[in-house]
Amino acid sequence: MAMSTKQGICITVNGVRHEREVEPRLTLADFLRHELALGGTHVGCEHGICGVCTVLIDGRSARSCLALAVQADGCQVTTVEGLRDRTTGHLHPIQQAFVEAHGLQCGFCTPGFMMTTLELLAENAEPSDEAIKEALGGNLCRCTGYESIIASVRLAAQRLREQKRT
Amino acid sequence: MAIKIPALPEQLPTAQPRFVGREVQRVEDPGLVSGTAEFIDNLALPGMLHCAILRSPHPHARVVGVDTRAAEALPGVLAVLTGEDVRRWSNPAYTAPEGWGAYCIAVDKVRFVGEPVAAVAAVNRYVAEDALELIRVDYDVLKPVPTPAVAMAPDAPVLFEERGSNVIQSRVYNWGDVDRVFAEADHVVQNTFRWNRVGANPTETFGCICQWDISDDSLTCHGAYQTPRFWAMARALALNLPTNKVRVIPHPMGGGFGGKGGPRGTDIAALLSRKSGGRPVKYIEDRMEYLLAGFGQSWDRYYDAALAVKADGTVTGLKVKLIDDQGAGTEGWGTISVAKPLAAFTGAYRIEAAQYDTVLVATNRAPTGPYRGYGPPPHFLVLESLMDMAARRLGMDPAELRRRNYIRPDQFPYTIPSGNEYDSGNYEAVLDKVLAMSDYRGLRESQARWRADGRLIGIGVVSTVEPGVFDWNAYATVGVQGIGVPEGAKVAFDMLGNLTVVVGFNLQGQGQFTVAAQVAADYWGLDLGAVKVASAPTDIGPPSFGQGGSRLGVAITGAVLGASEKLKAIFCQVVAHLMQTTPDQVELMDGRLRLKANPQVGMSLAEVAGTMLGRSDLLPPGMEPCPEATFVWTAEGRTMPDDQGRCRSYLTAANATHVVMVEVDRDTGRTDILKYFIVDDCGTRLNLANVEGQLQGALAQGVGAALYEEYVYNDEAQPLVTTFVDYLMPTIHEVPMATKDFVVTPSPVAPLGAKGCGEGAIHTTPAAVLCAINDALAPLGVEITETPASPHRVWKTLRRARAG
Numbered sequence: 022m023a024m025s026t027k028q029g030i031c032i033t034v035n036g037v038r039h040e041r042e043v044e045p046r047l048t049l050a051d052f053l054r055h056e057l058a059l060g061g062t063h064v065g066c067e068h069g070i071c072g073v074c075t076v077l078i079d080g081r082s083a084r085s086c087l088a089l090a091v092q093a094d095g096c097q098v099t100t101v102e103g104l105r106d107r108t109t110g111h112l113h114p115i116q117q118a119f120v121e122a123h124g125l126q127c128g129f130c131t132p133g134f135m136m137t138t139l140e141l142l143a144e145n146a147e148p149s150d151e152a153i154k155e156a157l158g159g160n161l162c163r164c165t166g167y168e169s170i171i172a173s174v175r176l177a178a179q180r181l182r183e184q185k186r187t
Numbered sequence: 188m189a190i191k192i193p194a195l196p197e198q199l200p201t202a203q204p205r206f207v208g209r210e211v212q213r214v215e216d217p218g219l220v221s222g223t224a225e226f227i228d229n230l231a232l233p234g235m236l237h238c239a240i241l242r243s244p245h246p247h248a249r250v251v252g253v254d255t256r257a258a259e260a261l262p263g264v265l266a267v268l269t270g271e272d273v274r275r276w277s278n279p280a281y282t283a284p285e286g287w288g289a290y291c292i293a294v295d296k297v298r299f300v301g302e303p304v305a306a307v308a309a310v311n312r313y314v315a316e317d318a319l320e321l322i323r324v325d326y327d328v329l330k331p332v333p334t335p336a337v338a339m340a341p342d343a344p345v346l347f348e349e350r351g352s353n354v355i356q357s358r359v360y361n362w363g364d365v366d367r368v369f370a371e372a373d374h375v376v377q378n379t380f381r382w383n384r385v386g387a388n389p390t391e392t393f394g395c396i397c398q399w400d401i402s403d404d405s406l407t408c409h410g411a412y413q414t415p416r417f418w419a420m421a422r423a424l425a426l427n428l429p430t431n432k433v434r435v436i437p438h439p440m441g442g443g444f445g446g447k448g449g450p451r452g453t454d455i456a457a458l459l460s461r462k463s464g465g466r467p468v469k470y471i472e473d474r475m476e477y478l479l480a481g482f483g484q485s486w487d488r489y490y491d492a493a494l495a496v497k498a499d500g501t502v503t504g505l506k507v508k509l510i511d512d513q514g515a516g517t518e519g520w521g522t523i524s525v526a527k528p529l530a531a532f533t534g535a536y537r538i539e540a541a542q543y544d545t546v547l548v549a550t551n552r553a554p555t556g557p558y559r560g561y562g563p564p565p566h567f568l569v570l571e572s573l574m575d576m577a578a579r580r581l582g583m584d585p586a587e588l589r590r591r592n593y594i595r596p597d598q599f600p601y602t603i604p605s606g607n608e609y610d611s612g613n614y615e616a617v618l619d620k621v622l623a624m625s626d627y628r629g630l631r632e633s634q635a636r637w638r639a640d641g642r643l644i645g646i647g648v649v650s651t652v653e654p655g656v657f658d659w660n661a662y663a664t665v666g667v668q669g670i671g672v673p674e675g676a677k678v679a680f681d682m683l684g685n686l687t688v689v690v691g692f693n694l695q696g697q698g699q700f701t702v703a704a705q706v707a708a709d710y711w712g713l714d715l716g717a718v719k720v721a722s723a724p725t726d727i728g729p730p731s732f733g734q735g736g737s738r739l740g741v742a743i744t745g746a747v748l749g750a751s752e753k754l755k756a757i758f759c760q761v762v763a764h765l766m767q768t769t770p771d772q773v774e775l776m777d778g779r780l781r782l783k784a785n786p787q788v789g790m791s792l793a794e795v796a797g798t799m800l801g802r803s804d805l806l807p808p809g810m811e812p813c814p815e816a817t818f819v820w821t822a823e824g825r826t827m828p829d830d831q832g833r834c835r836s837y838l839t840a841a842n843a844t845h846v847v848m849v850e851v852d853r854d855t856g857r858t859d860i861l862k863y864f865i866v867d868d869c870g871t872r873l874n875l876a877n878v879e880g881q882l883q884g885a886l887a888q889g890v891g892a893a894l895y896e897e898y899v900y901n902d903e904a905q906p907l908v909t910t911f912v913d914y915l916m917p918t919i920h921e922v923p924m925a926t927k928d929f930v931v932t933p934s935p936v937a938p939l940g941a942k943g944c945g946e947g948a949i950h951t952t953p954a955a956v957l958c959a960i961n962d963a964l965a966p967l968g969v970e971i972t973e974t975p976a977s978p979h980r981v982w983k984t985l986r987r988a989r990a991g
Contacts, residue, residue, distance in 0.1 A: 126442070127443075132220075
């Protein structure tokens with residue numbers, strides 16, 4: 022239980038390299054939120070069920086509450102802050118779709134849903150409702166009843182396909 | 188001067204409302220999807236410490252000793268708080284009825300698993316939790332009281348010894364000639380029901396940052412506060428501070444649904460701040476703490492109920508006996524959930540007499556608190572299940588039995604036996620629409636066909652009333668005082684004519700900033716995005732209650748419209764003076780103050796506001812240069828309860844009928860929802876997307892309560908549910924995507940005709956699903972009257988059928 026020795030890590034978050042000395046027990050979620058002040062990754066249960074804290078680690082969705090920061094050493098991490106276009110300031114098509122199709126109410130679980138959606142749409146540009154449900158089955162939302170989230174993902178997929186064509 | 192608030196959208200000063208009544212994109216969403224919304228754990232203050240709380244592992248025990256020396260010696264620990272501190276500095280929670288509250292940290296004894304026994308403030312949460320492991324608590328374990336039956340036994344250990352009994356309140360209400368209608372009934376349909384504990388579980392737990400100003404003993408609390416002013420007042424009472432020395436700054440919340448908790452966490456963080464010399468102290472409840480002790484548990488009930496029914500299907504009487512397990516005291520205001528059903532006791536029906544026999548009992552389970560609906564959802568499960576049982580007894584179609592008993596459109600305003608007045612409705616129109624939409628006859632034909640194949644198919648048709656826009660008088664029977672729930676808003680134009688609407692609450696998910704912006708934008712002829720909605724702390728904002736009781740959409744609409752009407756009158760004076768006419772010759776239309784006789788001549792809002800703030804020489808003599816107005820709205824016509832609790836309480840009565848088709852698996856007891864249809868009527872829909880979102884979200888929570896969610900305790904009052912692995916929240920796979928439509932019967936008494944609709948489908952869904960399951964089981968001659976109707980419970984019921 023004694024204070025643990027710190028360990029050096031280097032994590033690239035949304036394209037920016039961060040080198041830090043951290044305690045091995047520091048979760049990735051706390052690292053992102055409190056060391057890097059990237060507060061968009063929320064924490065809902067801290068035991069890996071709710072999916073609120075989902076981020077992408079090297080392109081794969083992961084629970085940042087169950088991952089330790091030291092485990093992400095050398096990795097590329099993408100969070101909700103990485104979605105918006107940094108030069109134009111425009112919302113990412115997924116964010117825009119969640120706004121337009123009312124895919125959120127309180128918005129606390131939304132970053133997790135959007136990160137899972139980002140992973141899904143990278144692999145499947147035109148997912149069926151069943152594929153959407155399969156992908157989002159590990160994210161809990163207490164507000165919406167999910168219907169508008171499915172609509173948002175469908176709309177996002179359509180927007181991204183259109184974007185690709187033009 | 189009486190302020191006249193537009194009764195319908197058509198009365199707004201615009202040729203055509205552009206936002207009210209439409210699907211608009213919410214003003215709060217860009218921040219929420221960007222991850223920039225300031226949820227409480229995103230805020231850090233200079234010098235901030237972090238709190239962790241040590242909680243009791245015992246349901247009932249005396250605290251013999253707490254040794255904090257080792258924790259205090261740990262580097263990074265700034266303060267440790269114990270029962271001795273809180274006894275010196277604070278008071279037990281104020282409750283209704285009085286005298287059933289505890290200190291924020293256990294003093295002398297603990298009464299539930301998870302009750303705080305000590306707390307630490309340290310440089311970070313990790314160190315604070317390390318310190319908890321160094322605190323030694325000696326307990327003298329007492330016999331637990333796990334259930335109301337044990338609690339009411341003559342030799343039961345008493346939780347609150349100074350009360351002398353575990354019975355918090357025992358009260359019987361009689362409305363009308365109940366004995367006569369039951370004596371004259373052709374059928375009495377009776378049954379028992381068990382509704383097991385469920386709860387709110389917003390995805391964000393409670394959190395706060397409290398700072399005690401040691402220079403003047405005042406307190407500032409930033410946090411996830413659903414009803415900021417209410418909590419500010421309660422904190423002042425708990426912490427021995429004048430009410431004007433507690434300032435609550437509400438932050439956006441990751442949901443609430445009533446069950447956000449927070450009083451103990453706030454008081455602990457506040458006293459840790461005091462003890463650490465005024466450092467800000469952050470407390471973020473974790474999920475296990477929430478599930479153990481977060482005021483997110485509700486409705487732990489044992490019912491015995493009966494309907495009096497005539498041979499033709501006329502329902503004449505309803506008797507409900509309720510034993511309600513409140514848990515370890517009433518600090519979470521769980522008592523209100525027993526009182527609230529008075530506002531809609533007889534549901535959608537003309538039932539002439541009713542009796543409500545209530546016993547509220549303290550046990551060593553966690554204290555119960557509010558959860559969306561706050562009491563009626565289990566009550567309607569009982570009433571609607573009895574309606575279905577009556578229909579089966581009579582051989583009537585359940586939809587037709589309901590139709591026969593509905594309050595008719597020409598009977599509104601309608602006073603129910605328990606005293607509340609329903610404002611309006613057309614229940615038969617709602618029923619007809621949902622029956623047509625679902626092809627009800629077709630569903631019944633499919634059911635008959637599939638039943639012939641041996642499948643267990645059931646259909647539920649359930650109608651309920653949602654009391655909307657609560658008033659405190661609805662809860663008078665459990666000791667809550669007062670009439671009127673003021674909700675204020677300020678509308679303020681700056682010198683360049685830009686509008687800010689100031690409210691006293693913050694975001695929680697229902698889109699009320701958008702509602703305020705829609706109403707203001709249509710009133711003043713502005714674009715939605717041009718209206719800034721700002722949340723004010725409790726010490727400077729207008730009187731406010733905030734979210735709760737299906738009221739804020741209606742209440743904030745009334746407040747914004749009232750303030751706008753006041754300000755318009757001032758603007759008319761300015762324009763009249765400048766144009767050398769009288770104010771009654773000036774009108775507001777589509778964002779211009781213009782002459783009624785010559786509409787081409789007028790002034791823009793920027794011109795009027797700019798004149799007021801920048802050209803005092805042009806103003807009428809003596810006029811205050813203030814282009815702002817505040818209005819505080821509350822429902823009119825609310826009345827003092829009589830000795831049977833009868834009063835006009837909730838202002839509006841929305842209603843809905845759900846049709847659901849389920850299939851029960853014979854081998855596993857698992858229920859699948861095959862089809863779901865909803866038609867509702869909440870009057871004017873201020874924002875179509877908001878209303879639909881509330882409906883679908885409440886449907887999901889209703890499905891959870893009906894089939895999955897349960898706070899399980901063992902027979903020693905030990906909670907067995909401490910994670911989301913145990914508490915089964917519906918995922919995207921479990922929630923049916925309902926087909927929805929609506930009927931609009933505007934409220935004649937609420938601003939713009941809108942009825943409270945925020946709690947919505949949770950009133951109806953648990954009953955609809957359970958009725959459908961029992962319809963599926965009916966051919967087997969068995970029924971289930973316990974929720975959640977989990978696969979295990981249904982499987983056991985099916986075994987009973989095979990054995991029988």
